[in-house]
Amino acid sequence: MRIDAISIFPDYFAPLDLSLPGKARRAGLVDFTAHDLRGWATDRHRTVDDTPYGGGAGMVMKPEPWGEALDAVCTDAAVLIVPTPSGAPFTHADAVDLSGAEHLVFACGRYEGIDQRVIDHAATRWQVREISLGDFVVNGGEVAALAIIEAVVRLIPGFMGNPESLAEESHADGLLEYPVYTKPAHWRDLDVPEVLLSGDHGRIAAWRREQSRARTRQRRPDLTHDAGE
Numbered sequence: 001m002r003i004d005a006i007s008i009f010p011d012y013f014a015p016l017d018l019s020l021p022g023k024a025r026r027a028g029l030v031d032f033t034a035h036d037l038r039g040w041a042t043d044r045h046r047t048v049d050d051t052p053y054g055g056g057a058g059m060v061m062k063p064e065p066w067g068e069a070l071d072a073v074c075t076d077a078a079v080l081i082v083p084t085p086s087g088a089p090f091t092h093a094d095a096v097d098l099s100g101a102e103h104l105v106f107a108c109g110r111y112e113g114i115d116q117r118v119i120d121h122a123a124t125r126w127q128v129r130e131i132s133l134g135d136f137v138v139n140g141g142e143v144a145a146l147a148i149i150e151a152v153v154r155l156i157p158g159f160m161g162n163p164e165s166l167a168e169e170s171h172a173d174g175l176l177e178y179p180v181y182t183k184p185a186h187w188r189d190l191d192v193p194e195v196l197l198s199g200d201h202g203r204i205a206a207w208r209r210e211q212s213r214a215r216t217r218q219r220r221p222d223l224t225h226d227a228g229e
């Protein structure tokens with residue numbers, strides 16, 4: 001998989017050399033490049049923003065640099081991901097879907113966002129996904145791109161050391177994960193649940209299923225329609 005990120009803060013993606021996706025790069029599973037949008041700004045000051053038509057606070061990112069950047073970076077197979085507070089909530093299903101893509105390009109906006117014509121024009125040439133990380137506002141698309149990249153790359157076949165662990169993850173079956181424990185069995189007057197020390201794999205599996213269901217009911221009633229029934 002090829003992944004490109006376009007941003008006025010390309011150094012924001014340096015942590016990818018340290019985390020999971022960094023390992024994927026060395027294994028040749030993922031090829032990641034961060035690009036500085038200002039490289040496609042043609043004026044002397046390398047301007048990428050201007051005041052909004054219709055008035056309003058803040059600045060909007062100009063279409064010209066973005067148009068040139070996407071023309072240069074996107075291949076025909078590109079899926080263009082545009083993080084935005086107004087996007088569709090990102091889910092595990094999206095991560096699974098995107099893990100099969102050949103080329104992901106992240107358009108990371110700043111200021112009050114990117115001129116809508118950039119997205120509209122891109123949609124005539126590539127698959128475009130406007131995605132939100134959650135119901136809160138941050139100052140740009142980079143943190144969402146990092147989260148999405150990590151969620152996607154770890155699902156690429158051959159990346160995770162223990163692919164079985166993916167099957168039991170939160171949201172993989174519509175439920176939240178059960179609690180986990182390790183040694184010592186007794187710590188600060190707290191014991192590991194006896195069932196986990198029993199060696200009875202059937203009891204352990206049943207206990208974990210019930211813990212997942214209870215957590216999901218308590219913390220995420222929105223997920224409990226018929227998940228994991």
Ligand SMILES: N#Cc1c(-c2ccc3ccn(Cc4ccc(CN5CCCCC5)cc4)c3c2)n[nH]c1N
Pocket residue numbers: 056082083084085087108109110111112113114131132133134135136137138139140141142144
């Ligand atoms: N993914 C994701 C995100 C983002 C995200 C993603 C990308 C950008 C680019 C810029 N910003 C900052 C910004 C965007 C909008 C506004 C509010 N509106 C602006 C237009 C007129 C009305 C008001 C304030 C500030 C971004 C934020 N935030 N939260 C998520 N889950």
